Amino acid sequence: MSDISESSIPGQTSISKGSPASEGDSSEIPRTAIDSGTADAHRPDAAPPALKLTPISPESFQRYTRYRTLTKRRTSYVVPPLSRSFSREPPTQWTAQPHPEGGLYFIHEQQRIHIFTDAYLYDKAIHAQITSAVDQLLAREEMQSLSSTDSGQIDIVLDLMEESPDNDECGYYLVDHSARVIFWLEEFxxxxxxxxxxxxxxxxxxxxxxxxxxxxxxxxxxxxxxxxxxxxxxxxxxxxxxxxxxxxxxxxxxxxxxxxxxxxxxxxxxxxxxxxxxxxxxxxxxxxxxxxxxxxxxxxxxxxxxxxxxxxxxxxxxxxxxxxxxIAERSYILAWVSPLLFNYPLRHLRTVEVANMDQLIKYASWQKLITALSSEWQDVVLYGTLVLNTNVGFLSIPASAASVPGRVASYASVSFGLGSIILGIMLLSQYRLESPDVPEVTAAAKFFQDHGESAHGLETLSVVLSLPYALMIWALITFILAFLITIFETSSAPMRGVISAIVITVFLAIVGFVWTEKPFMWTHNLGVMRKKIQSTGAWMWSNDLSRRTKQEDEKQGPTFTV
Structure with missing residues (x-):
């Protein structure tokens, strides 16, 4: 592709002498402040070699990945008499502009073309490289076509790949404010x-x-x-x-x-x-x-x-x-494990899947998930502590010492309670929201990345999240079992009858409440298993039916339709 003289591009001028755009007939190139005979302290001593122009995007712009450091040493600065201005003169035709965040960038305006860069143009070598990159871009044939067809503001952004005298590559992208897009001079x-x-x-x-x-x-x-x-x-x-x-x-x-x-x-x-x-x-x-x-x-x-x-x-x-x-398929393992954990894994799995729908993490869904889980884990720690205290009091009763099975059940209750408390505290410390006022999803991304890589990674995660509550329920069940065993072993027959009637009544009330409130949670696993069995049977039946139909067709011979 041949270079085009910049005099044919409306509103654009050369920034330095000796650039590719200035080769050939110099009478076609207008002289600018930089090209005039006045000496400039910031002007490069010699034109640098041409740089490789690489299309980039704002997401790969190096503002936050280019770490600039300085030597930690004691310095001094003497203010001259009557000095009231402390501004530093930028290179000619460039304007130094600090970002509200603090970073420094430079602007070069040419009617419709505005050029931006983060490169430190106070450095002569870097200034020379940026100047060369600008001249190369403005000399491209595509820029001439762009200038003749567009009338809105166009931005050019330059980003040196390395801020060193040996750098030979510069990234760039262009911006059209009227269309709200970025674009390039070649395919991207x-x-x-x-x-x-x-x-x-x-x-x-x-x-x-x-x-x-x-x-x-x-x-x-x-x-x-x-x-x-x-x-x-x-x-x-x-x-x-x-x-x-x-x-x-x-x-x-x-x-x-x-x-x-x-x-x-x-x-x-x-x-x-x-x-x-x-x-x-x-x-x-x-x-x-x-x-x-x-x-x-x-x-x-x-x-x-x-x-x-x-x-x-x-x-x-x-x-x-x-x-x-x-629709995520539930594994057989989850279908069997979930009832043992009182179907809490299924409930947590659906919540986690919504928060990670299509692997896109939304802060609102993430905060609702973590807030609900944190509240649940805090309750678990409290309830687990109460269960431990109750078991300690129960084991101190003389009657409990006479019942070995009762003591074993109480020890199991203590173990479940301790596991519930420890897991609850660990999960609370690991997944606590650092700052609810700042919508940050980095923790959420790591949360799902760590557990969602495998086919059933979220199922495993749902089991882990439900363990504190499930263990606490098992702690309650085993304590009730220890209490009943001790009562039935150490009490008389009439007392056993009264206790049995009370226990059966309470049990039926609890089961009826749970069945009425959440029938789906209790029948879901059975439904999953039934569907899998039915689908397997239907597949086998369809294969057998197609095989028999084929055999009958072979016996009857071919059929023709007029």
């Missing part, structure tokens, strides 16, 4: 993006565009000076938040990732963003801190739209439904 496989890997089954261009919109808002968050805000954009954000609040307040299966109180706080900030602004020419002049927060909010909502197939045929409308129609 967006399936290599991390966010894309979370959502299998993407087929439509409109869904792929949502992925690029997430990256667009990341760019605006990184470079708030790049984004022009309009009143319509502020209204759009408020409308999204208001709908999210209404949905979380009225729907138990909302697809919103955040809780209602978080959305209310976001709405408060969104309203505050519009207060100190001044409107000029259909745009809103906002401070960079507000713009960065605005972009971060929009990124969160764009990401959720991408995850939920927003605007697609198979859009997710309920958080407990899979867009892939997949």
């Amino acid at each position: 496989d967006i399936s290599t993006l991390e966010i894309w890997s979370f959502v299998p089954g993407i087929e439509s261009p409109s869904h792929a565009k949502l992925c690029l919109e997430v990256e667009y808002w990341s760019h605006c968050e990184y470079f708030p000076a790049a984004m022009p805000i309009t009143p319509e954009m502020l209204d759009e954000l408020r409308d999204i938040i208001i709908y999210g609040i209404g949905d979380t307040m009225t729907s138990a299966t909302t697809t919103q990732a955040l809780l209602t109180d978080h959305l209310f706080r976001m709405l408060t900030l969104a309203k505050e963003m519009g207060e100190p602004v001044t409107k000029t020419d259909s745009t809103v002049k906002m401070r960079h801190g507000s713009i960065a927060v605005f972009a971060r909010f929009m990124k969160e909502f764009a990401r959720e739209r991408f995850y939920n197939f927003y605007g697609e045929k198979t859009a997710r409308l309920n958080s407990d439904e899979s867009v892939y129609g997949s």
